[in-house]
């Protein structure tokens with residue numbers, strides 16, 4: 697089981713997300729307890745829940761326009777979807793996950809946290825309605841090319857696919873540029889978020905969905 701140190705809310709949370717800190721802490725507690733008991737989060741992740749998971753996901757909100765309808769594909773235990781719903785009450789977030797064990801946990805978390813802007817959707821990405829979302833997020837779900845085949849068709853024209861990636865972001869983008877162009881993507885860009893504040897900055901590949909074929913890497917939509 698987890699030790700008490702892992703449950704402490706870092707001061708940075710109050711500084712960056714003062715209005716969301718209580719709910720974020722409640723979610724951290726849920727992940728550290730039920731989440732690990734049910735095998736949704738590895739026990740070794742508990743001491744680094746804030747650095748590697750919650751804060752890392754929370755800063756992605758900086759790329760999301762106001763009042764967007766967001767689908768978080770393969771959300772697992774709710775990352776980044778639940779975090780985004782907590783820190784951005786203006787968003788509507790669909791937590792998309794095919795596995796029942798995970799959707800059961802997600803629904804319990806949404807209820808416990810009283811998140812009225814998050815909905816659990818038991819589905820695979822491929823089975824969701826097309827051209828429906830302003831923003832489609834994901835973390836640790838699939839390589840970028842495959843992810844783009846799943847996520848870009850779900851975006852409205854001009855919508856945004858946001859893929860949280862690790863150090864492979866550049867390589868993955870290079871390898872999938874042709875595919876992105878075929879899928880009608882217009883701009884793509886690698887963002888480093890939280891570099892000044894977080895122990896581990898977050899890398900996000902953003903891709904603007906559109907009809908026009910082609911695109912340019914580091915197109916710099918600046919969002």
Ligand SMILES: C[S@@+](CC[C@H](N)C(=O)[O-])C[C@H]1O[C@@H](n2cnc3c(N)ncnc32)[C@H](O)[C@@H]1O
Pocket residue numbers: 769770771772773774775776792793794795798819820821822834835836837
């Ligand atoms: C490695 S987990 C990542 C979970 C979470 N995003 C995170 O970062 O902790 C990948 C998740 O993607 C889900 N998944 C796999 N294939 C999927 C698909 N075709 N559509 C939607 N989700 C899928 C899995 O069930 C799993 O929960």
